[in-house]
Amino acid sequence: MTRPLLIENARIVDPASHTDAKGAVLVENGVIAHIAIGGPIGVPDDAVVINAKGLILAPGLIDMRVFTGEPGKEYRETLQSAGDAAAAGGVTSFVMMPDTAPVVDDGALVDFLIRRAKATSKVNVLPAGAITKGLAGQEMTEFGLLQEAGAVCLTDGRHSIQSTALLRTVMSYAANYGMTVVHHVSDTSLTGDGVMNEGLFATILGLKGIPREAETIPLARDLQLAALTGTRYHAAQISCAASIELMAAAKKRNPHVTAGVSINNLALNENDIGRYRTFFKLSTPLRSEDDRQAVIEGLRNGTIDTIHSDHDPQDTEVKRQPFAEASDGAIGLETLLAAALRLVHSGDVDLMTVLRAMTSRPADILGLASGRIAIGAPADLILFDLDYPWQVSEREIRSRSRNTSFEGARLAGKVMRTIVAGQTVHTHAED
Secondary structure, three states, X not given: OOOOEEEEEEEEEEHHHOEEEEEEEEEEOOEEEEEEEOOOOOOXXXXXXXXXXXXXXXXXXXXXXXXXXXXXXXXXXXXXXXXXXXXXXXXXXXXXXOOOOOOOOOHHHHHHHHHHHHHHOOOEEEEOEOOEHHHOOOOEOOHHHHHHHOOOOEXXXXXXXXXXXXXXXXXXXXXXXXXXXXXXXXXXHHHOOOOEEOOHHHHHHOOOEEOOHHHHHHHHHHHHHXXXXXXXXXXXXXXXXXXXXXXXXXXXXXXXXXXXXXHHHHHOOHHHHOOOOHHHOOOOOOOOHHHHHHHHHHHHHOOOOEEEOOEOOOOHHHHOOOHHHOOOOEEOOOOHXXXXXXXXXXXXXXXXXXXXXXXXXXXXXHOOOOOOOOOOOEOOXXXXXXXXXXXXXXXXXXXXXXXXXXXXXXXXXXXXXXXXOOEEEEEHHHX
16 A cells, blocks of 8 residues: 555646646546645645646656567667656556567567566557558458457557558458557558658659659548448558548548657657658658648647657667668657647647647547546646746657657757656656
């Protein structure tokens, strides 16, 4: 039995209940026991009291797209180092992609990862089960066994299923189990060996581009299949104006389709690549500023449901290469919140909308009890300073890899305390 925890003098911001008011929260036995808006709150004699001093108290972030190195490539990232990075960034739960060695395509490995994460990680690790064996896009996995073991959704991670017939079958089976299909939309025949967004800038750099149609064509297909099968479908990450239009139209007809966006596509554009900066080589690629603005509008009007870090640790050997030869990916767990708050500080999107996309919406999509400040909900919480200025420094990165696309960036907004199940797992004072 742990001591009760009282967080007082906080600005409580909870998108799930549309709350933005001063108050206090009492935590007992790892769950939220009482919420007092404005007025006083009873304090147990043995309670630990935290004076928030006006900081924002929000639900802990839920990141729906995180790659790890463990198992198989622990030199890039372990569950422990990913958990440390997540805690520092205010992420209290993250969905672990199945792109590991071995691939997370059977229930025994899901079970192992859950137990391993509980033993080593500061935050909740939620394994996603692979849709196809070996992520090969050929043979379906056993959805029921994956779900029984604890997989929270189905996805082939950075791989995209090309067979329309197979995807239809996948969605039909997933619907039977009530599992969300999270799909990376990419037509590999159009992506080819492209390495950045197709357009004038790619031509200037002499690099082969990836057309937007490599994303919009499979997205249009997926949305039709989702309507046909009745499955819960989540487009893992969309990045361009045409995709926003497709998703907006689909949502009018089908309430079971949702979409996510990488923080990279919200905060950066293709011009950030500059002189072949490989830390900006991403999948999906950074798009034009017009596309970025369209995605921001999609977030603002509800077409975009979730924001994720697309945390993808890569070691120096594969990133310090000529641009066309470097691997895709950037880490992002530690900078997710602060980078998203750029949209708030710029006036593009309000704070409630930004937080909703990283708390209650991913919780709704995955069927989690967390992601909200409500009595009985898990006490996964963060305290953050909305205006705290800081600069991203490679020396302070907790991930085992250093491939951040925000190196040297000046950000405003810092997580001061992260709480998981009522226990503090990170405080800024420890830095």
